[in-house]
Amino acid sequence: MTSLFDPIRIGDIDVANRIAMAPLTRNRSPQAIPNDLNATYYEQRATAGLIISEGTPVSQQGQGYADVPGLYLPQAVEGWKKVTEGVHAKGGKIVAQLWHVGRVSHVSLQPNGSLPVAPSAVPAKSKTYVINEDGTGTFVETSEPRALEATEIPGIVDDFRKAARAAIEAGFDGVEIHGANGYLVDQFLKTGANERTDDYGGSIENRSRFLLEVVDAVAAEIGAGRTGIRLSPTTPANGISDENPQPLFNYVAEQLAKRNLSFIHVIEGATGGERGFQYEGTAFDYDTFRNAYRNAGGKAGWMVNNGYDRDAATEAVASGRADLVSFGRLFIANPDLVERFRSGTALNTPDRDTFYGGGAKGYTDYPSLEAA
Secondary structure: OOOOOOOEEEOOOEEOOOOOEEEOOEEEEEEEEOHHHHHHHHHHHOOOEEEEEEEOOOOOOHHHHHHHOOOOHHHHHHHHHHHHHHHHHOOOEEEEEEEEOOOOHHHOOOOHOOOEEOOOOOOOOOOOEEOOOOOOOOEOOOOOOOEEOOHHHHHHHHHHHHHHHHHOOOOEEEEEEEEEEHHHHHHHHHHHOOOOOOOOOHHHHHHOOHHHHHHHHHHHHHHHHHHHEEOOOOOOOOHHOOOOOOEEEEEEHHHOOOOOOEEEEOOOOOOOOOOOOOOOOOOOHHHHHHHHHOOOOOOOOOEEOOOOHHHHHHHHHHHOOOOEEEEEEHHOOOHHHHHHHHHHHOOOOOOHHHOOOOOOOOOOOOOOOOOO
């Protein structure tokens, strides 16, 4: 019977166990440049089989939150090298999550105060994190977006390609394309955000086109075996929705199966909420989605996420329903989560007040078993 603590090879990446650290936005990288505090944070969590970095914008246009680290500045690449070196020194593996937020942004974060971009000019009706003049952080309503011209789309695809190359130069073991949670890739996929009538809108094939172009560009640049993707078929994050997600994601699964990626990372249900969540009036079966991928010949590691605890993760891996399970809030509060799971030790409680912004408090000061 497969255990959470068994090693696995996903694409070209060997990982020591099936426990992954999910991407977690923490807003502690001023000027979009990773720093020594960030390096300490990731190094503390290096016993995870795989660390997926916090969302990392592929361009300034792709940035939607203040003080998140990017991959579009030379200084950021140098900063990320400190992070990857620290993780590797502890025997860990880490991939960079490549991020373009699309409409989930604010004009104050965009180049020259311009409008955020999206498949269509449909507001997210969500909130994002900005820094006030006094240096404090706060959440504000996202700005109205503008619809991308078709001629602009190839440039954004290329931004993902360049960011993937920058990630490898920074020492990452691979990348995860952020195709989830109502950000740009997800916006193209779903009918609630995509009202286009050109080659990127309307049919399932057209709405999936941007995702597949990004995947193909990244895989061609760094290798499919070092390329993963995160998907969220039914999460309503950032105002996203789709009128019929099952055929959409079955098609996506079948297309991804042809591409021999490293891993598929699936958020089951509503992020941070009900794992069985459905959009109103829709139905979605995650087994059918996974089987569409497997039946089409997909071999990538299948990673699941959303509110798993030790027992649920153990069952998911032992049953073969998942190859890996990722954990978010539990890794925030427990840098040595793998050892705590292995020994059955009690877990630290996350401090929600320190999730976003700040310094070491609630970031690198959670006690480990070793320290205790």
